[in-house]
Amino acid sequence: MLVKDELLIGGKGVSAGYFNNAEQTDQKFEKIDGEVFYHTGDIVEKQDSLLVYRDRKDSQVQIHGIRVELGDIRANISNIIDDPTRDIEVVFLLISHKLLLKVLYHLIYQPFRGFR
Known part of the structure; x- marks a missing residue:
């Protein structure tokens, strides 16, 4: 089911909620x-009879069943690199139904010196 472009999942396999977590x-x-329907956080678009994934409502991804905030990954990598001259960005890609995390960082304070 789609509600405001968000994918909701319902049916016999959906639980009634989180154990001991009424707020969540x-x-x-x-x-x-x-x-009962579960809000997935996935933004999808219906094209003909297909649902096409477009985006997330948040920056949370799931890797092998574990929910991960991309901002937490970014913060930890920043702590490891510990170089204020670098800007770090963490993005996720969905390719062949597998979630790949690709960490991109680049220098933003060093001028381009041309090709040698």
């Missing part, structure tokens, strides 16, 4: 016509 349950689960 209220944020991610919704009852629609008596059936």
Whole structure:
């Protein structure tokens, strides 16, 4: 089901909520016509009979079942590199149903010196 371009998942395999976490349950689960739906956070678009992934509502990704904030990865890499002259960006790519994290960093304070 789509609600405001967000993919919601319902059916027999969807739980009633998070165990001992009413606040998270209220944020991610919704009852629609008596059936429980989970808000995935995935922004999708319907094209003909297909759902096409477009974006995320947040910067959270899931890797092997573990939820990860891309901002946390960025902060940890910044601590490891410990170089204020570098700007670090963390992006994710969906390729062949596999989530790949690619860490990109580049120098932003050093002028281009041309080709030698």
